[in-house]
Amino acid sequence: MAAGTGSGSTVSAIFSPVRFWLLLPSWVVIGFFLLVPVLLMLTYSFLTKEFRGGVIWEFSLASYDQFLFDRGLFGDEAPVIKWTYINIFIRSILQAFGATIFCLLIGFPTAYFIATRPIQSRTIWLFLITVPYWVNLLIRTVSMKFLIRDSGPLNELLLYIGLIDAPLHVINTNFAVQLGLFYSYLPFMVLPIYASVERYNFTFSEVASDLYASKVTILWEVILPVVKPGIIAGSILVFVPSLGAFLAPDLLGGAKTFMIGSLIEDQFKGNAGNWPFGAAASMILLSLVLVVLMFYVRAQNKDQT
Amino acid sequence: MTSAVSLHDVRKDFGSLTALSDVTLEIEDNEFFTLLGPSGCGKTTLLRMIAGFEGATAGTIRLFGDEIEHLPPNKRPVNTVFQNYAIFPHMNVAENIGFSLRMLGWTKLEIQTRVDEMVEMVKLGALVDRKPSQISGGQQQRVALARAMAPRPKVLLLDEPLSALDLKLRQEMRTELKRLQRDTGITFIFVTHDQEEALSMSDRIAVMSDGKVQQIGTPFEIYEHPNNRFIADFIGETNMLPSIIDTVEGFNLVCQLEGGQTLDALANCDNIPGATGVLSLRPERLSITKTEPTGKILKGELGDRVYLGTDTQFIVKLSAELNLKVRMQNSFFQGANYKTGDTVFVTIADGAARFLVD
Structure with a gap:
C-alpha cells in the first residue's frame, strides 16, 4: 500500500525531473517578462536623464530627489519637501480608494444577486457582466465621456423627464474619474466576490436567524466576515490598477485631476519626457502597491490562525 | 396543560407539489419526540416550519398555546441543531456558543457564565478557543448542540444531527442526547430516518411517509402494533x-x-x-x-x-x-x-x- 498512501513528498520526489521541465516555461516567462522589466526600471530610476528621452549610464539620485524635495538632501541647507508630486500621489490614492468603495458598493450586491440565482441563469448573468469588456478600454472611456458631458444623452434625458433644470456638470470632475474607474474595473470586484458568495453556505444565515440575529446583523456578522477573502481580493484587483490608471483621469478628469498614471505616462511620451524620473515614480508606485498587498497577506494569515 | 408544540391540520405545498398534508400533532412539554420517516417524507419540512424557515400553506402551529405563524425565525423561542452543524467558521467555539446570547443583549459576564456552563455540559473543556476547522466532526456536533441550547429554548429542534458521525460516536451521542434532554427538561423534536435511533431515544415517535403522519406512539407501540404495512415494513x-x-x-x-x-x-x-x-x-x-x-x-x-x-x-x-x-x-x-x-x-x-x- 506504500504507493497509495505515500506522502506528497515521496510522490513529488519521483516526479521531480518532470516537474522541473513542466514548470520551466512558466519560470522563464515570469522571469523574463516580470522580473527583468522591474529590475530594468529600478536601474533606470538611478540613472541620469538624457535630453531627448533615453538615459545616460551614470548613477544619480536626481530622480528621487526631484520627486520628493524642492531643496534636496545633499544641499547645504535643510531639505524642503516638494508637495507637487506627493499631492498627485495622495490624490491618486484617494481616487483609487474612492473607485474601490464605489465598486464594492455596487459590486457586492451584484455578486450576491448573481450567486443566489438558480444555477443555470448564473452563467448568463456573469456573461452579461463581461460583455462590455469585449470593447477596448479606450473606446469605452471615450463613450463614457460622450455619455456624461454637459450636452450628452444622460443630461438630455434628465432634462427631458424634468428631473433637473440645468445640465449636471459631471465631466472634468473627480466624480467623473471615479465613474470611469468604476466602469473600467467593476468586473474585477464582482467576480472574486461572486466566487466567495457562491461557496458561502446559506445554512449559516439560517443558523444566525435561528439564533435571534436580525437580517442586518446576519449581513454584518456572518455573511461579510465569511466572504471577506473575496471582498479583499476584489478590492485589491480594483485598487491597484485604479492607482496607476491614466485613461480615465486623462479623458474624464481634465487637467485638475492629474494622477500618477498620467504623470508616468508623460515621462515616456515624446521628446519632453524624463525616463529616470518616470522610472522612479513607477518604483514609488510599486512600493505603495506592495505595502497594500502586505496588509492583505497579513490580514489573510490572521484569519487562518 | 398545554402542549409544547401543537400542529393542527398543517399543510405545505411547494408549487403544485404537496410536501405535507393533514398533519395534526400534540408534542408535550419535556418530551423527546421523534419524527421518523424515509427521505422525502416531509419530516425536515415540518421541522423547518416549526423553526420558522418555511410558512404553512394551511393549518395552525402553536407553541405553548401561542400561534407563531407570523413570527420570523429570530423571534421564535425555539432553536435548531442543523444536520451539518454549520458552525460559524470565523468564530471560535466560545463565540459560536455565545452568539445567540449576544443577539439577545446579554451582558458580557452573563454570556461568559452561560458559555462556561454549556461548555461543561457538552464536555468541550479545552476547546473553547479553537476555530471550527481545528476540531473534529464529533466536537463540532457538540458545539452545535451547545450553541442551540445556550439561550434556553423552550423547544429544541434537531435535524438528523447524528447522521454525519461514525457508528461508535453515533451510539455514544444517543445516550448523551437523551441525558441532555432529561437534565435540561427541554422538549426535543428529533428528526431522523434511522429507526434504531428513533426507537432507542424517543418518548414518542411520529412515523411519516408521503407527507402524512402514519402513526404516533411510543417506540413499543410503533414496533409491536404497527398501524399499516408501511410502518411494519419501515420499522425493523x-x-x-x-x-x-x-x-x-x-x-x-x-x-x-x-x-x-x-x-x-x-x-x-x-x-x-x-x-x-x-x-x-x-x-x-x-x-x-x-x-x-x-x-x-x-x-x-x-x-x-x-x-x-x-x-x-x-x-x-x-x-x-x-x-x-x-x-x-x-x-x-x-x-x-x-x-x-x-x-x-x-x-x-x-x-x-x-x-x-x-
Missing part, C-alpha cells in the same frame, strides 16, 4: 404473508394463508371476515426446529443464512415464491446442525402474527 424487519380473514372474534382473528393453512392473528382495527391483507411476522419472534412441535407452525425448506454476530438470519422457503426470514439468537442455538435444504418447522410466538389490511 418483518415478513409479510398474503392472507384472508376467516373469522373474527374481538381482536383475535383466524387468517387463511395462500396454501390454505390457517393461523391465529391479532387485528389492528375493525377487521371483517373476507378482508384481504398480510400477516406481519417479525423474524425474531419466529424460531426453527427440525422436529415437529405442537401448536401453530409453518413448514418449509431451509435456504440461505446470514451470520450477524449476535444472531443468525435464516431464509425458510415456504413455497416457490414465499420466503420467511427467521432470526435466531446465537447464544443457545446450534446453527451448525442446520444445513441448507433441510426440512424445518417454524414456530410462531404467541401474539406475534398481526393482520394488516391492504
